[in-house]
Amino acid sequence: MQHGHDSTRRRFLKGAAIVSAATVSKGMSLVQSQSNISAARQGPNDSVPHRPLGHTGIQVSAMALGGYHLGSTRDQQEANEIVARAMAAGINFFDNAWDYHDGHSEEVVGNALKGKRADAVIMTKVCTHGRGKDVAMKQLEQSLRRLQTDYLDLWQIHEVIYENDPDLIFAAGGAAEALLQAKQQGKVRAIGFTGHKDPRIHLKMLSHNFPFDTVQMPLNCLDATFRSFEVQVLPEANKRDLAVLGMKSLGGSGEIVINGAATAQEALRYAMSLPVASTISGVDSMQVLEQNLTVAAGLKPMSAQEMQALRDHCKTYAADGRFELFKVTKKYDGKVGREQHHFPTPEELPA
């Protein structure tokens, strides 16, 4: 999670918007032909394809709206318009977290989805960061209230990024027990975890053989060759039939695009062409949404050759993590997690 880079993000997106809808094929792609198009009000050729969320029976759009950025919109009205436009284009999957903008993101999405709950797949994340089950269950009630719903489609453990997080989560009375309890009580349909730091920590989580339904991770064309979730975690998740949610397709704050490693379209298409259920992308303005839709609507996946060419092209930028700062710095590590682990605040330790 990171703060204060919205202006940077907008700056690059303006540049990237030059790559227009003209690049989007009118043809129907393989993924799209398999998709559930009923949620889309547009024609099948230009809607965002849907895919199964692992073994849960839930269908999600191949692109999800990132909740942090929806909390950064000008006002509720703008968020409402973005959500309405996204749903019209076929997006039904909404990401969030208990700590995004101290709850504001959940409230904004709750309001925007009023009357649309049945058509939406709502995910939020719990921010115990090592604390026990009781804290998790309290946060769940708060999230449900803010999101104005009595159940979540998906509830994930947020930011598993510290070396000892897996130990704390699976300790007796830890957050893992809360996931099971919430599922038993029917308050959540599916459960998972997220993290942006290190594939080893993800693998440590998976090694517990806990019945996760989903796992979220950074997936982009630089990750492919540096401390790689794509290489180390994605195949393992696929093997276990977990739904994979990709994030940070542009480097977290558009670093990949701003610095010229790839264009926004290339980077998004790459991420969405991986064997994932959905790619979560932060959207804080209609302009950004329209840009994302140039790729996501009527998605045309890259061929294996195109993907390899992009990996090769990005390799030198990827090799030291300079544009994946969420892996190599503290910059993207959230406030609540830092507090629980007694780490310096973002003000004291920005990087």
Added chain:
Amino acid sequence: MTQNSTGPAIPLRQFGKSSARISALGFGGHHLGDAADEPTAVRLIQEAVDGGITFYDNCWEYHRGKSEIWMGNGLKGRRDKVFLMTKVCTHGRDADLAMQMLEQSLRRLQTDHLDLWQIHGVAFDNDPELFIRHNGAAEALHTAKQQGKVRFVGFTGHKDPNIHLKMLNTGFPFDAVQMPLNAFDSQFLSFEKQVLPELNTRGIAVLGMKPINGHGEPVTKGILTAQEALRYAMSLPVTTTITGIDKPEVLQQNLAVAQGFQPMSPQEMQALRDRVRDQAADGRFEMYKLSLKFDNPEARMAHQFPLDMQSVEVKEMLQATKNTGHPFPKTS
């Protein structure tokens, strides 16, 4: 070698496979640049030599050269009594740049040779590749040794045991390797577990650093004492433990542990590991392993990472370039 007549000697240990012997406690050059003024720094060095410290650490980029200059003045007339190390800061750049840095370091340190010259701050996943590539810094280490300007060569880094192992696997014949070694490290991304045994097997000299975690945070927070921390680090199978010295009282505190050093028993060491286990597990006291903030701006520039304008090092860098019209400070 001069010894302080009042106390027992600091033990000397064999430097890798060579016949050289160095004191079990090393004098850290970065903190020397934090001394109140140059006369204080010079006195600290002189008293350290008299107290039996023979190993002196430094680096081309510490305080933009101030650490090397002050150490050079402190060692005037004492050069032959010590084993002098400094580090080169190419951070992936070419061999030629390394050789230029070597000449600058030799001038500042007022000597015609180094006992040990090390690659500074190997911290990024691609540093080993950049080091060993054609025209990389590996070639400079080789050349400098052939020219007799350095006796031994090595590398340092505080980030990740896996990167150290990658450096070793380049096949380059290193004489020494430097890394963080302290009770916290023993159970978090651990150099002690992953790298130390490998170096011992290969007969490479081990230089421990950050015995009290860089800036002594666990001591300030009362988790352990400075003496316990230093004793733990010095009790490991290492050649020396480098510790920062910026004040006379710090020097005296360190000399008190090092003179007539008695290692901890394996039981004492395990008890200390157990005591810090909870605080060690997420790395909160070893931020040098986790954050770019603890990487040198020189390295950040070479790797195109954004600079932290609030860091002391960047402020010093800007100060040094003021009004010169040069992007980099002129060096002596």
